[in-house]
Amino acid sequence: MDWWAYEPPASASWGWKAICRVKNKFRNAYTGNRWQNGDKGYTIKAGYDWLQGQQLRVPWHYWVWNSLNIPKHSFIAWLAMLERLKTKERLFKSGVCTDKACLFCDVGEDSCLHIFFRCSYSATICDQILRWMNIKIAGYENMFTTWKKWGRIFRRKKLQKVSYAVLTALVYHIWKSRNHTLWNAAVQYPRCVVEHIQRDICSRIKSSVDIHCNIEDRNWINELVIRCS
Incomplete structure (x- = not known):
């Protein structure tokens, strides 16, 4: 049988x-x-x-599931790209919230599209991170297009991985700050959020510098760590 x-x-x-x-x-x-x-x-x-079964292959999986990412950062970035985070916009549609106002700026909606990174609060954090990484991108971006531009700026694989790790950390810590604002009725200083991002990334990328890194990549990563301290 x-x-x-x-x-x-x-x-x-x-x-x-x-x-x-x-x-x-x-x-x-x-x-x-x-x-x-x-x-x-x-x-x-x-x-x-x-x-x-047959799964749809999305182009943004390269940065969300990048091997250099901190796993919890990847998870939140994944939910954000699917617009599955529990924002007030989603909860409003379910009748849970009475308003959809952004918790940071009170101008736009508390939605993934606004929070990452059209909100003035998150844009300030993003600008400081861009200066830290020495990236020059004109105008405010949203999460759905930012990863494409970052990937084009860093042509070499190692630096792309670092930039994607920074991007997922950016999404994670902005969302964490948003939740802190919701439950504690107090907005964190942008600089504090930036420092959390830098601390996470520096501790993560130090272990990625090995004998397989070329001199140029190693120097760039070391400079990033030095600018963080």
Whole structure:
């Protein structure tokens, strides 16, 4: 009898039934005991990919899931790009909030599009970070286009990774500051937020400087750390 044809008895435990439910999903990918077309054997990765199905590949995954990012920064940046953060704009639509005003500037809406980085508060933080990294970009940007411009400025892979790590840290700490304002009714000084970003990035990129870094990249990273101190 093929493994996928087995059905658990009625007295089976909940855990065993849960396993069998997953097994039933995978049944469609087998012909007898042969995985899919039979060219390759089953692997956990292949099974996971098949279970996920066809996924839309978004262009911004390069900076959100950049290997140099701090994981919690990547998670918040991912939610921000999907516009899934619990902003007042979203909560207003659900009837939870009575207004949508930005907690920083009280001019725009408390939305991902405004907070990153059209709000005057977040724009101030962004400007200081840009000066720290010696990047010159004219005008206010939003998160959905900023990563493209940063990627074009830094052509070399190592510096691109550092810039994307800075960008995710920027998103994370602005969102953290926004939540601090919400719960404590007090806006942090932009300079304090900038210092938190710099501290996180400097501690992160110090470990990335190794023998594989060329002299030019190593010097740039070292200068970034020095400007932070």
